[in-house]
Amino acid sequence: MTKISENTTKVHHIRHLTPSTYVLRFDRDQRPFTAGQHVILGIHGQKSAREYSIYSSENDDFFEVLVKAVKPGDVSQKLKELHHGDLLSVEGPMGFFTIEPEIVTQGKVVMIATGTGIAPYHSYVRSYPQLDYKMLHGVRYASEAYDRADYDPSRYVLCTSGENAGNLHGRVTDYLLENEIDTTADYYLCGNVKMIHEAFDILKEKGVNHAKIHAEVYF
Amino acid sequence: MNMSDSERVRTIIETQTGYAWTDNEEEANMLGILACSVRQKAIDKVYSRIQKWNKWKHKKSLLTFISGCILADDMEKFLKLFDIVFRMSELEKLPEMIRQYGVVTPASLFTDLTAMPKNESINTFWKVTPHYSSGFEAFVPIQNGCDKFCTFCAVPYTRGREVSRPSGEILDEIANLVGQGYKSITLLGQNVNSYGHDKKGEEITFPQLLERIGEAGDNSGKEFWVYFTSPHPRDMTDEVIEVISRYKCLGKQIHLPIQSGDEKVLIRMNRKHTLEKYRDIIHTIRRLIPEATIFTDIIVGFTGETEEQFENTRKIMDEFRYNMAYIAQYSQRPGAVSSRWVDDVPTEVKKTRYHKLSNDLRRVSAANNRAMVGKIYRVLVTGHDRKAGYLSALTEGKIVTRFASENHDLIGNFVDLKITSSTDFSVEGEVITKT
Numbered sequence: 001m002t003k004i005s006e007n008t009t010k011v012h013h014i015r016h017l018t019p020s021t022y023v024l025r026f027d028r029d030q031r032p033f034t035a036g037q038h039v040i041l042g043i044h045g046q047k048s049a050r051e052y053s054i055y056s057s058e059n060d061d062f063f064e065v066l067v068k069a070v071k072p073g074d075v076s077q078k079l080k081e082l083h084h085g086d087l088l089s090v091e092g093p094m095g096f097f098t099i100e101p102e103i104v105t106q107g108k109v110v111m112i113a114t115g116t117g118i119a120p121y122h123s124y125v126r127s128y129p130q131l132d133y134k135m136l137h138g139v140r141y142a143s144e145a146y147d148r149a150d151y152d153p154s155r156y157v158l159c160t161s162g163e164n165a166g167n168l169h170g171r172v173t174d175y176l177l178e179n180e181i182d183t184t185a186d187y188y189l190c191g192n193v194k195m196i197h198e199a200f201d202i203l204k205e206k207g208v209n210h211a212k213i214h215a216e217v218y219f
Numbered sequence: 220m221n222m223s224d225s226e227r228v229r230t231i232i233e234t235q236t237g238y239a240w241t242d243n244e245e246e247a248n249m250l251g252i253l254a255c256s257v258r259q260k261a262i263d264k265v266y267s268r269i270q271k272w273n274k275w276k277h278k279k280s281l282l283t284f285i286s287g288c289i290l291a292d293d294m295e296k297f298l299k300l301f302d303i304v305f306r307m308s309e310l311e312k313l314p315e316m317i318r319q320y321g322v323v324t325p326a327s328l329f330t331d332l333t334a335m336p337k338n339e340s341i342n343t344f345w346k347v348t349p350h351y352s353s354g355f356e357a358f359v360p361i362q363n364g365c366d367k368f369c370t371f372c373a374v375p376y377t378r379g380r381e382v383s384r385p386s387g388e389i390l391d392e393i394a395n396l397v398g399q400g401y402k403s404i405t406l407l408g409q410n411v412n413s414y415g416h417d418k419k420g421e422e423i424t425f426p427q428l429l430e431r432i433g434e435a436g437d438n439s440g441k442e443f444w445v446y447f448t449s450p451h452p453r454d455m456t457d458e459v460i461e462v463i464s465r466y467k468c469l470g471k472q473i474h475l476p477i478q479s480g481d482e483k484v485l486i487r488m489n490r491k492h493t494l495e496k497y498r499d500i501i502h503t504i505r506r507l508i509p510e511a512t513i514f515t516d517i518i519v520g521f522t523g524e525t526e527e528q529f530e531n532t533r534k535i536m537d538e539f540r541y542n543m544a545y546i547a548q549y550s551q552r553p554g555a556v557s558s559r560w561v562d563d564v565p566t567e568v569k570k571t572r573y574h575k576l577s578n579d580l581r582r583v584s585a586a587n588n589r590a591m592v593g594k595i596y597r598v599l600v601t602g603h604d605r606k607a608g609y610l611s612a613l614t615e616g617k618i619v620t621r622f623a624s625e626n627h628d629l630i631g632n633f634v635d636l637k638i639t640s641s642t643d644f645s646v647e648g649e650v651i652t653k654t
Contacts, residue, residue: 032419047292051368092380094366094380095368096453193486193487196486197483197487210482210495211495213493215486217370217486217487217489
């Protein structure tokens with residue numbers, strides 16, 4: 001593949017997961033990347049752009065992002081209408097929501113996400129097969145359990161608030177309240193700020209040290 | 220940052236376009252603005268200023284330009300209002316834009332200004348030898364851009380990603396300034412202590428840069444102080460503090476923005492550090508450099524800030540005993556992530572919190588200043604004081620000082636003062652010796 005310019009890349013394809021949510025794959029162009037980082041994406045030649053966590057693995061030769069189309073006119077909606085070969089403007093990867101190497105090899109991690117906040121965790125799990133993890137994914141309906149088959153079923157807990165179709169009928173914070181917490185693990189929180197604040201309080205209350213709580217707010 | 224940028228712009232204009240500097244705005248034939256996007260108010264002022272200038276065009280020949288931190292939306296609007304719009308990284312093209320103006324218009328269409336900023340060409344800007352506006356105080360850019368994406372700030376969208384200036388250039392510029400007798404040198408960057416991160420091992424780190432400056436400075440036989448601003452707590456390592464403690468020429472004043480004293484507000488601000496991490500940094504500073512003064516930045520009334528969360532910020536004012544804090548009432552900045560959120564703290568509440576926190580600051584600052592009374596401090600004389608017959612000075616910790624003297628030759632030099640009295644935000648002293 002040839003880069004058009006430093007900040008331009010080409011779309012491979014779009015894989016639709018639900019009517020509004022999709023995975024956009026595009027050229028990586030050998031950009032270095034650590035699982036948990038994000039890119040700033042926009043349509044080539046247009047000024048609006050948004051940040052998206054990378055969904056694919058460090059070992060893939062492409063990038064993927066998990067996008068929920070929000071409303072007409074938004075970048076998320078415009079990206080959904082792209083086709084193979086269309087040009088994207090991309091900046092990055094960048095960001096700090098990464099896992100320390102010693103935690104990857106020796107630690108335990110609990111990953112808590114709402115909605116598309118699962119994107120960086122998908123990248124962790126695909127990049128680090130040895131990772132000792134537990135995943136709490138909060139969605140409204142089970143149809144939003146994006147690429148559930150990519151996770152070890154014994155490590156994955158689906159919390160559905162809008163129907164009784166997951167491992168728990170309720171929110172991820174309900175799961176945290178009702179279950180024993182491993183205070184030796186590192187906790188990763190990603191998604192809407194309300195969930196992050198509530199989970200933060202519960203974890204603190206249950207004795208998890210601040211330094212072991214890592215958060216990435218989705219805007 | 221804008222001071223340093225403007226010194227370089229002035230150099231380019233004076234040396235390459237034939238225009239000469241004037242302090243009189245009304246007699247100028249070329250007027251320019253280096254904008255700042257940190258606050259919306261600053262951008263609002265740009266609009267009122269250019270309207271005035273455009274009216275003057277009916278009476279005289281006048282060319283206008285704008286550069287600096289500008290969001291894409293504002294760029295588009297400025298293209299219609301200013302004759303020349305350029306990114307700071309394109310400064311080398313400015314003389315050509317000026318020469319071509321009227322021949323090829325608009326001159327600002329040399330480049331796609333609404334695209335995401337690319338920072339690679341900032342290297343050319345750094346090579347410009349600036350016309351320093353002071354004879355004893357200079358600002359040296361070492362880094363540009365930001366990768367942190369704090370939700371209240373638009374800088375990542377106006378300045379682009381973090382790019383570090385080659386250390387050789389920085390060390391040369393500082394050596395030159397020291398040789399000329401400069402006494403206060405400030406290293407500048409939006410995230411000054413992330414210096415070198417973008418080079419991924421191919422450039423020295425920030426503490427290594429400080430160490431080289433410290434070594435060269437202490438061996439130079441010259442007396443001067445080197446500061447840096449603004450650091451991000453996430454990148455503030457023990458090594459940085461340890462290096463500052465070791466070298467005489469590295470100023471014992473650290474500006475460490477905290478923005479909020481509440482963990483949950485820090486998360487919403489996307490600050491990427493906990494209060495615990497910040498506390499550890501302060502403890503290390505107090506342990507290794509007990510004489511250091513600590514300054515900070517705080518935003519009150521950030522979106523969603525509750526009364527309890529604000530009270531947590533008040534607590535840290537007492538805990539960290541800041542010497543100075545730059546407190547701002549939160550306002551939405553178009554382009555920043557938080558501008559997509561409802562600004563739900565009423566203006567009156569923001570004002571009340573601002574005054575409460577300012578009073579807290581006044582109390583701790585006054586106590587810090589009282590503790591200086593009776594002690595001797597080396598100060599750099601910076602100019603005339605508002606009080607007749609007095610000169611202003613700054614201690615190494617940047618505490619504002621005044622002393623009675625009619626000797627204007629002291630300006631730009633060091634003197635020793637015995638502190639005789641203090642106020643909330645300054646101290647007064649008597650000269651002990653003169654260098």
